[in-house]
Every structure is written in structure tokens, then in C-alpha cells.
Amino acid sequence: MPKTLKHIDDVTIRFAGDSGDGMQLTGDRFTSATAIIGNDLSTLPDYPAEIRAPAGSLAGVSAFQLHFSSQEIFSPGDNPDVLVAMNPAALKVHLKELTRGGIIIVNTASFTAKNLKLAQYETNPLDDKSLRDYVVYPVDMSRLVAHACEDMGITTKTVERTKNMFALGVLYWMYNRPMDTTIKWLKQKFAKKPEIVEANTRALQAGFNYGSTNRIFTTNYKVDAAKLNPGTYRNISGNQATALGLVAASVRANLPLFYGSYPITPASDILHHLAGFRNFKVKTFQAEDEIAGITSAIGAAFAGSLAATGTSGPGVALKTEAMGLAVMTELPLVIVNVQRGGPATGLPTKTEQADLFQALYGRNGEAPIPVISARSPGDCFAAAFEAAQVALKYMTPVMVLTDGYVGNGSEPWIIPNVADLPEIKPNFFQGDEDEAFLPYKRNPDTLARDWVAPGTPGREHRIGGLEKEDGSGNVNYDPENHHKMVTLRDEKIKRVVEDIRPCRIIGEQEGDLLILTWGSTRGAARAALQKLLKEGKSVGHMHLRWLNPLPQDLGGILDKFEKILIPEINLGQLAQIIRARYLKEPHQLNLVRGRPFLTREIMDKVNELTG
Amino acid sequence: MAKNETTMEKQLTRMDFASDQVVKWCPGCGDYSILAQVQKVFPTLGIPKENYVVISGIGCSSRFPYYMDTYGFHGIHGRAAAIATGVKLANPELSVWIVTGDGDSMSIGGNHFIHLLRRNVDVNILLFNNRIYGLTKGQYSPTSPLGKVTKSTPMGSLDHPFNPPALALGADASFVARTIDKEPKHMQEIIKRSHKHHGTSFLEIYQNCLIFNDGEFDRYTDKDKKADNVLTLEHGKPMIFGKNKDKGIHLAGNNPRVVSIGAEGQWSVDDLLVHDEHDWIIASILSHFTYREDLPTPIGVLYAKAQSVYEELLDDQCHQAVKLYGKGDLQKLMSEGDTWVVK
Numbered sequence: 001m002p003k004t005l006k007h008i009d010d011v012t013i014r015f016a017g018d019s020g021d022g023m024q025l026t027g028d029r030f031t032s033a034t035a036i037i038g039n040d041l042s043t044l045p046d047y048p049a050e051i052r053a054p055a056g057s058l059a060g061v062s063a064f065q066l067h068f069s070s071q072e073i074f075s076p077g078d079n080p081d082v083l084v085a086m087n088p089a090a091l092k093v094h095l096k097e098l099t100r101g102g103i104i105i106v107n108t109a110s111f112t113a114k115n116l117k118l119a120q121y122e123t124n125p126l127d128d129k130s131l132r133d134y135v136v137y138p139v140d141m142s143r144l145v146a147h148a149c150e151d152m153g154i155t156t157k158t159v160e161r162t163k164n165m166f167a168l169g170v171l172y173w174m175y176n177r178p179m180d181t182t183i184k185w186l187k188q189k190f191a192k193k194p195e196i197v198e199a200n201t202r203a204l205q206a207g208f209n210y211g212s213t214n215r216i217f218t219t220n221y222k223v224d225a226a227k228l229n230p231g232t233y234r235n236i237s238g239n240q241a242t243a244l245g246l247v248a249a250s251v252r253a254n255l256p257l258f259y260g261s262y263p264i265t266p267a268s269d270i271l272h273h274l275a276g277f278r279n280f281k282v283k284t285f286q287a288e289d290e291i292a293g294i295t296s297a298i299g300a301a302f303a304g305s306l307a308a309t310g311t312s313g314p315g316v317a318l319k320t321e322a323m324g325l326a327v328m329t330e331l332p333l334v335i336v337n338v339q340r341g342g343p344a345t346g347l348p349t350k351t352e353q354a355d356l357f358q359a360l361y362g363r364n365g366e367a368p369i370p371v372i373s374a375r376s377p378g379d380c381f382a383a384a385f386e387a388a389q390v391a392l393k394y395m396t397p398v399m400v401l402t403d404g405y406v407g408n409g410s411e412p413w414i415i416p417n418v419a420d421l422p423e424i425k426p427n428f429f430q431g432d433e434d435e436a437f438l439p440y441k442r443n444p445d446t447l448a449r450d451w452v453a454p455g456t457p458g459r460e461h462r463i464g465g466l467e468k469e470d471g472s473g474n475v476n477y478d479p480e481n482h483h484k485m486v487t488l489r490d491e492k493i494k495r496v497v498e499d500i501r502p503c504r505i506i507g508e509q510e511g512d513l514l515i516l517t518w519g520s521t522r523g524a525a526r527a528a529l530q531k532l533l534k535e536g537k538s539v540g541h542m543h544l545r546w547l548n549p550l551p552q553d554l555g556g557i558l559d560k561f562e563k564i565l566i567p568e569i570n571l572g573q574l575a576q577i578i579r580a581r582y583l584k585e586p587h588q589l590n591l592v593r594g595r596p597f598l599t600r601e602i603m604d605k606v607n608e609l610t611g
Numbered sequence: 612m613a614k615n616e617t618t619m620e621k622q623l624t625r626m627d628f629a630s631d632q633v634v635k636w637c638p639g640c641g642d643y644s645i646l647a648q649v650q651k652v653f654p655t656l657g658i659p660k661e662n663y664v665v666i667s668g669i670g671c672s673s674r675f676p677y678y679m680d681t682y683g684f685h686g687i688h689g690r691a692a693a694i695a696t697g698v699k700l701a702n703p704e705l706s707v708w709i710v711t712g713d714g715d716s717m718s719i720g721g722n723h724f725i726h727l728l729r730r731n732v733d734v735n736i737l738l739f740n741n742r743i744y745g746l747t748k749g750q751y752s753p754t755s756p757l758g759k760v761t762k763s764t765p766m767g768s769l770d771h772p773f774n775p776p777a778l779a780l781g782a783d784a785s786f787v788a789r790t791i792d793k794e795p796k797h798m799q800e801i802i803k804r805s806h807k808h809h810g811t812s813f814l815e816i817y818q819n820c821l822i823f824n825d826g827e828f829d830r831y832t833d834k835d836k837k838a839d840n841v842l843t844l845e846h847g848k849p850m851i852f853g854k855n856k857d858k859g860i861h862l863a864g865n866n867p868r869v870v871s872i873g874a875e876g877q878w879s880v881d882d883l884l885v886h887d888e889h890d891w892i893i894a895s896i897l898s899h900f901t902y903r904e905d906l907p908t909p910i911g912v913l914y915a916k917a918q919s920v921y922e923e924l925l926d927d928q929c930h931q932a933v934k935l936y937g938k939g940d941l942q943k944l945m946s947e948g949d950t951w952v953v954k
Contacts, residue, residue, distance in 0.1 A: 032948075032949055035949065035951065036949055036951050038951060038953060181949055225953075227953075228953045229953065230953050230954055231952070231953060232946065232950050232951070232952050232953075233950060233951050233952070233953060234945075234946065234947070234948055234949065234950045234951075235948070235949070244944065244945055247939075247941065247944065248941055248945070251939075251941045256701065258697065258700065258701050260697060277939065277944070278928050278929045278931070278932035278933075279929070279932035279933045279935070279936045279937065279938060279939045280939030280941075280944070281929050281939070282939075283700055283701070283925060283929070285696070285697070285700060287693065287726075288693075288722050288723065288726035289722055291690060291693065291723075292690070292692075292693035292696070292722070292723055292726070295686065295687070295690040295693040295694045295697065295723075296693045296694065296696045296697035296700070297697055298686075298694055298697060299666070299684070299693070299694035299695060299696060299697025299698040299699075299700075299701070300697040300698065300700065300701035301697075302684055302694075302697075302698060303664075303697065303698045303701035303702045303705070304701065304702065305701040307697070307701075321687055321688075322687060322690065324687075325686065325687050329684075415945050415946050415950065416945065417942070418941045418942045418945075453702070454661065454662070454663075454664045454682035454698070454702065454705050455661055455662055455682075455702060455704060455705060456661055457659065457660075457661040458661070459661070460660065460661060460680055460681050460682050460683075461682065461683070462630070462676050462677050462679075462682070462683035462684070462685065463683070463684060463685070464667075464676070464677075464683075464684060464685025464686065465669075465685060465686065465687050466685060474632065474677075475632075475677060
């Protein structure tokens with residue numbers, strides 16, 4: 001039967017299955033193949049907190065969404081066009097978000113009475129016509145992989161586990177992706193188990209062949225390469241980019257990197273990546289708890305390293321006293337918070353932006369610290385690098401806010417040239433040998449105190465958490481000195497504004513409505529903006545990278561628009577700051593569901609406000 | 612033991628380690644003696660002054676770094692061990708000293724304390740144990756005996772106390788020792804031993820708090836009592852104590868007991884337990900003399916063993932990684948995996 005090839009611009013695919021079905025891996029492989037083709041892409045892994053919830057249960061469904069396009073894209077897509085459902089539970093959980101008329105590819109072998117019951121289906125949706133609004137491809141993947149591997153003499157269980165590769169093969173055919181990078185990856189990953197490589201390769205090939213020969217599949221699609229900025233690209237996840245940003249800063253500052261951390265979802269990957277960089281003399285330290293994670297980093301900072309700690313919101317809560325210590329001792333330190341749903345343990349694997357107040361105010365006393373947010377997975381690199389720059393220049397802890405979506409999601413990233421990355425000059429004491437060293441004497445421009453690491457002869461000094469005398473750094477309880485020091489520490493952080501780029505509005509430069517975002521919400525907002533502009537709306541978008549200090553020219557920009565809309569995955573934390581600081585009354589869009597905004601949600605709100 | 616022991620250009624003295632800050636402990640506090648002994652010992656260890664780092668948590672003892680003219684860090688409550696770990700990992704050349712109290716290291720910092728010991732980072736812990744909370748003005752501490760009447764326990768404390776050497780041995784400490792604030796010579800000797808030990812050294816120092824817990828250690832410090840209540844340990848020597856050196860420790864099965872030795876008695880030196888500081892079982896038995904009225908309190912080195920040191924293993928991994936993968940090349944690292952070019 002002849003097949004048609006259609007050119008399309010934009011596709012969103014969601015892979016869904018049991019936690020043990022390898023959906024994250026399948027999504028990752030499809031992402032790699034898609035990146036190589038040169039499509040722009042954005043991904044959203046969505047997995048349960050439980051490692052392996054009971055097989056077939058609704059709680060155990062793990063999913064991976066991938067949006068790819070021949071145009072520049074900003075978000076992992078609203079509703080998927082294609083749903084790959086490896087079992088009934090996956091279908092049940094994800095069907096409601098599938099675009100009407102979208103494609104469903106199911107593994108029919110898993111639609112057993114038992115699995116249907118676990119998924120709380122009373123009748124088999126493949127038979128009861130409930131899917132009549134969709135294009136359903138029922139494929140007995142289990143039987144087909146068994147067939148593909150039948151002469152190999154491997155266990156049924158091993159064969160069954162290759163069915164994700166079969167599904168991937170079908171999708172590779174459907175969207176014209178090359179299989180070679182996946183086969184290469186299989187060979188590397190299972191180098192010591194050639195039979196696993198063979199079985200998975202056969203399953204992948206079988207899936208591809210099934211698509212191209214079976215007559216139920218009538219159409220496949222071509223998505224051309226996107227016109228991205230020129231450069232060499234790779235696909236990168238946010239946590240990977242954060243790790244690389246920290247290493248890059250240590251290289252450009254010519255300082256060893258120390259990373260003290262305690263495992264926590266969704267930040268642990270930063271520790272995993274950095275632990276692999278021992279040949280850069282990166283010292284990772286898996287501490288006994290969150291507090292030791294940060295205090296060991298403070299010790300390393302005192303000893304002259306570029307020090308960092310990474311965690312998620314609950315971990316930040318435990319680190320707050322130590323963050324104050326870093327403020328008081330004025331040591332450079334990067335604190336990464338990969339935000340997740342809260343409060344308490346909350347939603348460990350889901351994304352949220354509700355730690356903004358915690359980042360800004362979550363310490364005892366007046367303890368200001370600069371706060372920067374990453375807007376996308378690739379941007380984590382620049383955010384971590386910039387945080388280190390500011391920490392070393394101003395001698396201060398700096399918080400980097402990313403989140404579960406940005407940390408686990410991935411996108412194409414232009415690999416920077418090392419030589420183009422700015423050199424970082426740590427604020428080491430520059431005085432002559434006979435010049436007295438005063439630990440709390442400040443640079444008149446930045447107000448940073450001088451840094452001297454132990455081991456430097458003649459500069460012995462003591463620092464600590466008690467209030468310091470201006471200049472000498474001796475313990476001091478004088479009321480006027482305390483007020484002066486509180487003010488100086490505050491003023492120092494305010495001066496970081498000098499290093500912050502001016503605001504840039506995308507879209508209309510003035511008009512009816514400004515969408516103001518921070519962190520990962522930028523993606524959906526930018527996608528919404530593009531569509532709104534096409535519809536002729538008078539809308540601009542301003543994205544805040546630094547949350548403390550705020551850019552100098554922000555106030556003027558807010559004045560240029562009739563209305564301001566702040567979409568946030570919290571109950572209005574930035575909105576409250578804008579209200580307090582600029583006496584504006586922004587409109588809020590707050591949906592706290594553990595996942596990013598959909599483009600459509602922001603568009604709807606803008607349309608509602610602009611009438 | 613720090614690796615950087617070099618001949619000093621100038622012989623350091625005690626005064627080189629005294630800072631210009633006024634010492635603010637209560638007059639008569641046992642901390643003064645400890646400060647004096649540390650200041651006497653440091654110049655003799657052959658370490659350049661700039662390589663000393665003294666790190667503390669919170670409490671009376673933790674003001675210690677301010678009085679030492681070395682690099683110092685007064686941390687937050689309980690965290691000295693973790694701060695010190697970061698310092699030592701970042702720069703293994705430094706000689707790192709943790710000054711802590713029974714509240715700081717046994718209670719709020721208990722977690723860091725046990726993990727430091729098991730990792731065996733080459734730092735030194737000086738635990739000032741006064742069995743009371745001093746700086747918060749007199750609450751019972753995790754080493755106060757059961758029933759202790761304090762401000763927060765007017766009817767007596769309900770907690771069984773921690774036994775610091777036993778806790779340290781349980782955490783697989785590689786060096787456990789004890790001394791007493793009023794035994795300056797002994798303290799100096801044990802501080803030197805602590806320094807020489809390769810790995811985490813744990814030294815408990817019985818320290819009298821004149822204000823809130825005066826007399827807690829009188830049995831071990833009063834002139835007429837101490838000889839009968841303190842057992843000074845020496846490696847390879849039988850455990851003898853007493854004013855007339857006529858008492859010793861005999862092990863009946865697993866149970867230690869005091870026996871009289873001498874011409875007329877039924878026991879002789881040969882019946883006594885011989886101290887072997889490399890024997891964990893003996894150390895464990897000795898550690899449980901704490902809080903026992905019928906046994907003397909042992910001072911000296913209870914236990915010492917050779918064990919791999921965390922920061923050296925870490926540095927080894929760094930060297931190994933360079934051998935395996937080459938010196939870190941950032942451009943290469945950033946370009947790992949599948950890449951493609953957009954023109």
C-alpha cells in the first residue's frame with residue numbers, strides 16, 4: 001500500500017507507560033535523534049515520586065513529552081498530537097490531554113483484564129468506541145518483539161523489555177528520524193551485554209519496519225530543520241547545564257570547584273554530573289545532611305575554592321541558618337534550588353515556582369542575597385555562571401532558582417567557546433606585603449570585602465557568625481556598628497544591579513498589556529506572545545532574570561503598559577513584590593499544579609484582560 | 612598529621628598564637644587552661660603558623676578561635692565538623708582544629724560528629740566536655756548524668772547521657788583520647804598525639820564550668836582524690852593507678868574491676884589488663900568506665916588505628932581521573948555527546 005509523506009512544522013509527542021517501561025529513556029532517545037536533525041525542541045519529563053509503583057497502576061505512570069518544530073519554540077507544547085500508551089493506565093491518565101483527532105499508539109498486549117481493572121476501565125477502550133475521536137493504532141508490541149527476537153535464546157522477560165524500542169522504531173518511521181544514534185547509544189550503554197544490544201536493535205528495527213510495511217500506517221511526516229542561530233549545538237538538560245556552568249565558572253576564575261550536597265529530587269543530577277568531573281579537580285562531597293552540604297561548602301569557600309551547594313526547596317529550608325552565616329562572613333557561595341512542589345515534601349518530582357519568597361527572605365535577620373533564575377534548560381548554564389561571577393565579585397552567597405521542569409527538561413544548546421566566556425577575577429586581597437590586612441575593609445565600588453585563604457602568611461584572621469566590626473572584622477556589639485553593618489550588607493547587594501543587563505521587551509514596546517515572567521514560565525509566555533502578536537494584540541513580554549536586585553529600569557517599563565500580567569506557578573509571589581516595590585496592581589495568573597503553564601492558558605488570560 | 616611540616620625559618624612561640632582579643636571566659640574557667648596548652652603546643656609542631664585553622668561551633672568553648680592568632684572560623688551551632696570538612700577537603704595542606712563543646716558536638720551537631728569520624732578526615736577535634744550548657748546559662752547537656760538538676764530540669768533530667776568516647780568508637784573513630792583541664796602536662800602530650808594521628812583525632816577534655824557545674828570533675832582533679840580515681844593509660848603498660856600505685860584493672864571475663872596489688876594481696880601486676888591502644892575491645896571496655904563510680908576514669912589515648920583518610924582518597928580519585936581521561940578540557944566537556952552544526 002502506498003504511503004504518503006506530509007510536511008508539517010510542529011509536533012508534540014507524549015510517551016507514557018509504567019515506571020519500569022523505560023519511557024524516560026525512550027523520550028531521551030527520540031530527543032537525541034530529533035536534535036541531530038536540527039529541529040528546535042523542548043522536553044518535559046513527568047515521572048512519579050515512587051521508583052516503581054505497582055505495575056499497571058495509575059500511580060505508576062511515567063511520561064515524557066517532547067515538542068519539536070521547524071520553527072523556534074519555547075515550551076514543551078500544550079496538548080500532545082501523539083500519545084504512545086504502553087498500557088491502559090497510561091492511556092487513562094494521559095488521554096484527556098491529547099489533542100482531539102490526535103494519534104494514539106497502544107501496545108494491545110498490555111490491555112489485559114487485569115491491567116484494565118488496575119486502570120479502572122470497566123470496558124476495554126480499544127473496543128468500546130470511546131476512542132472514536134482519535135486515530136488509534138493498536139499494535140501487539142509484545143508479540144512483535146517476541147517474533148523479532150525468537151531465535152536469540154534469551155528470556156521472555158528480556159524480550160518483553162525491548163518493547164519501548166519497538167515503539168520508538170515506529171515513531172522513528174512516522175517522523176523520519178535516523179536510527180543510527182540510538183543503535184550507537186545501545187552499543188555503548190550495553191557494551192558488556194551484546195545480547196541486550198542485539199535484542200533492542202532488533203526491536204527498534206522491527207518497529208521501524210512495522211511502520212513502513214504495515215498497512216494500518218498510511219502517512220508519515222517530515223519536520224524540517226529549524227532556522228536556529230548558527231553554532232554548534234548539543235541537547236542539554238537543565239541540571240547538566242547547571243553542572244557545566246559551575247565548572248566553566250571555576251575554569252574561568254581559575255579556582256577549584258567544591259560542591260557539597262545531599263541527595264534530593266529533582267536536584268541530585270547536578271551532583272551526579274559534577275561527580276564525573278574529577279579530572280577538573282572538581283571535589284564533590286555527598287554530605288550527611290543538607291546543613292553539612294552548605295556548611296562544608298562555606299568551609300571550602302573560606303579555604304579559597306569556588307564553592308557551591310545544590311538542593312530543592314525542603315533542603316533550602318534546612319540551609320537557611322548557614323545561608324545567613326555566608327551573608328555574615330561575606331564568602332562567595334552559589335546555592336542552587338531546583339524548585340519542586342511544596343510545602344514540606346510536597347510533590348518531589350513536579351515543578352513549581354513557589355520558593356521565590358524563600359529565596360529572597362528565608363533567613364533570620366536582614367540577610368539579603370542576590371537571586372537569579374534560569375528561564376530554560378540551556379539557560380541554567382549561563383545562570384550558574386553568572387551567579388558565580390557575582391558571588392566572587394561581591395563576596396556574597398547567590399541563589400540560583402531553577403525548577404523541576406527546567407532541571408529535568410532539555411533543549412538544544414549552542415556550545416559556547418571557552419575563550420568567549422568572561423574571565424572571572426576573584427576578589428582576593430591585593431595589598432602589598434607590608435599593608436595591614438583588614439578582613440572587613442571593602443572595595444569602594446562593590447563594597448566586597450577582601451578574600452584571603454588560610455595558608456597565606458601574615459594574613460591570619462578570624463571570621464564567624466557574630467556581628468563584625470566594620471573594617472577589622474572583630475566581634476562587635478556596638479549598636480551603631482550593627483546598624484552600619486546591616487546597611488552595608490544591604491547596600492552591597494543593591495550594587496549588584498550594576499552587573500544586571502537592562503530590561504528588554506519582546507513584542508510591543510508599549511501598549512495594552514505586558515506579560516511579566518521569571519524562571520521557567522518564560523517559555524509558555526513567549527510562545528503565547530508570538531501567537532498573540534499574530535492576532536494583532538498590543539502585548540509585550542518582559543522576562544526577569546534577576547529577582548534580587550531587580551533591574552534598574554523595570555519601573556519605567558511597567559509604566560509603558562496599561563496592564564501587567566504576571567503568570568507564576570505560585571499564588572502571586574512576584575506580583576506581591578512588584579506591588580510593594582512599584583505601587584502597581586498587576587493581574588495574576590496562578591496555577592499551582594506541579595507542571596508548567598500551557599501556552600493557551602496564558603493566551604486566554606491575556607484575551608480576557610484585553611477584551 | 613599535616614604533610615607540610617617544614618623547618619621553620621623562625622622559631623614560633625606561644626605569644627605568636629595569642630590574638631589581640633580580650634579573652635572573655637569567666638575567671639577560673641577550665642577553658643583558659645586549654646587555650647594555654649594549645650598555644651604552647653602549636654609552636655612546637657613544626658607547622659607554619661599560616662597553615663593552622665581553628666574552627667568552632669557555638670557555645671563558650673567555641674569562642675576559642677577568636678583568641679588564637681591563626682586562621683579561624685566561628686561557625687554556627689553544631690556545624691564546626693562540617694565546616695572543617697570543607698576546609699580540609701579544599702586544602703589538605705592545612706592543619707585543621709575543631710573546638711567544640713558537649714552541647715555543640717553531642718546534641719545539635721551530633722550528626723556531623725559521627726560522620727566526620729567515620730570518614731576519617733585528617734582533622735583534630737577538641738571536645739570541651741563540662742557536662743552542662745554554659746552560654747545559654749545552665750541547662751543540662753547530653754553528657755549530664757541522669758537526674759541532673761538544672762534550670763530546665765528542676766526535678767532532675769530524664770535523659771541517659773551520651774558517653775563521648777563510646778559514641779566515637781561506635782562511629783568507627785580512628786583515634787580516641789581523653790584528658791583533663793587541670794592536667795596541663797598531660798593535655799599537652801595528648802594534643803601532640805592528636806596532631807600526630809593520621810585521620811580524625813577525637814580528644815575529650817574534661818573541663819570545669821565554675822558557674823553552672825562547678826565540681827563535676829572534682830573526683831579526677833582534687834589533689835587527694837585524683838590519684839585513686841584517674842587511670843593514666845600508657846600503651847603496652849599494665850593499668851595501674853592509686854596514690855601508692857597499688858591498684859589496677861583486672862578483667863574478669865568481660866568485666867573490668869579494680870583489684871589491689873602488692874606484697875600481701877592475692878593479685879599481682881601480671882593479673883592486670885595491659886593497655887593496647889590498637890585494640891578496639893580494650894578501648895571499648897575503657898570507654899565504658901565513664902559514669903562508673905567503682906572504676907577510675909581513664910585518660911590518655913584509648914584507641915588509635917591506621918585507616919584511610921577521606922581527603923587523600925578524594926585527591927587520589929582526582930589524580931586517577933586525570934590519568935584516565937586527561938586533564939579537564941572545558942571545551943571538550945561542553946561538546947560531549949551528539950552535536951550538530953547550524954550554519
